[in-house]
Amino acid sequence: xxxxxxxxxxxxxxxxxxxxxxxxxxxxxxxxxxxxxxxxxxxxxxxxxxxxxxxxxxxxxxxxxxxxxxxxxxxxxxxxxxxxxxxxxxxxxxxxxxxxxxxxxxxxxxxxxxxxxxxxxxxxxxxxxxxxxxxxxxxxxxxxxxxxxxxxxxxxxxxxxxxxxxxxxxxxxxxxxxxxxxxxxxxx
Amino acid sequence: xxxxxxxxxxxxxxxxxxxxxxxxxxxxxxxxxxxxxxxxxxxxxxxxxxxxxxxxxxxxxxxxxxxxxxxxxxxxxxxxxxxxxxxxxxxxxx
Numbered sequence: 001x002x003x004x005x006x007x008x009x010x011x012x013x014x015x016x017x018x019x020x021x022x023x024x025x026x027x028x029x030x031x032x033x034x035x036x037x038x039x040x041x042x043x044x045x046x047x048x049x050x051x052x053x054x055x056x057x058x059x060x061x062x063x064x065x066x067x068x069x070x071x072x073x074x075x076x077x078x079x080x081x082x083x084x085x086x087x088x089x090x091x092x093x094x095x096x097x098x099x100x101x102x103x104x105x106x107x108x109x110x111x112x113x114x115x116x117x118x119x120x121x122x123x124x125x126x127x128x129x130x131x132x133x134x135x136x137x138x139x140x141x142x143x144x145x146x147x148x149x150x151x152x153x154x155x156x157x158x159x160x161x162x163x164x165x166x167x168x169x170x171x172x173x174x175x176x177x178x179x180x181x182x183x184x185x186x187x188x
Numbered sequence: 189x190x191x192x193x194x195x196x197x198x199x200x201x202x203x204x205x206x207x208x209x210x211x212x213x214x215x216x217x218x219x220x221x222x223x224x225x226x227x228x229x230x231x232x233x234x235x236x237x238x239x240x241x242x243x244x245x246x247x248x249x250x251x252x253x254x255x256x257x258x259x260x261x262x263x264x265x266x267x268x269x270x271x272x273x274x275x276x277x278x279x280x281x282x
Contacts, residue, residue, distance in 0.1 A: 032257065046260070054270055174209075177248070185247075188250065
């Protein structure tokens with residue numbers, strides 16, 4: 001028997017909106033968490049999640065059932081996040097020079113939202129530091145570290161989601177880890 | 189005079205740059221057992237690499253412990269309402 005998501009996707013493809021609502025229910029929290037950590041902004045995270053589901057819906061015909069549904073939906077959402085961060089970077093880096101070293105200079109210049117709901121007042125200092133450290137990760141490491149450590153994807157799954165060799169994923173996980181270690185080492 | 193060339197310390201001795209690469213493989217869960225032994229030997233004699241592993245393990249644990257951010261309750265509705273009315277406008281005419 002096919003996994004639940006695949007069956008739901010088939011039903012949704014035939015126009016069953018309730019089946020699609022179930023897909024939304026299964027993935028909205030994960031995608032929101034991903035998008036919020038990627039963009040650092042609630043409004044943008046909501047927009048990304050909405051856009052991701054819309055794309056999924058419109059492209060159900062193109063979903064390849066040999067692939068895990070989660071891989072497909074993560075790919076769509078991650079790419080939307082990366083696009084946003086790239087655009088943001090383009091806007092902020094008007095002062096030329098940053099000819100895409102494609103790496104450590106590319107901080108994603110986040111206009112993080114300053115809203116502080118009550119729950120956040122309770123957030124420990126430690127958590128704030130970790131969030132800040134993740135926020136300053138360059139985009140290409142950020143997506144990988146979030147998929148690895150906040151979404152708990154394996155290196156192979158990340159390689160499928162981002163369509164890049166596992167060896168590249170590995171190298172980036174290693175660098176991302178070192179980056180975070182340096183950021184946090186003397187603070188925690 | 190290079191009396192203390194690393195080679196003279198014997199086969200078990202590992203250079204720190206190699207140890208760091210192994211540390212990451214280890215954290216990925218991909219370091220073969222015999223190489224883990226090798227790494228352990230190095231860590232016993234190298235405070236810097238040992239501290240590094242501790243710091244990386246701590247970093248991983250901290251990042252993993254970050255609680256998930258919950259989406260607002262209206263999000264599902266907003267998503268469902270944003271979908272086109274029919275996936276196949278042609279299908280109900282046929």
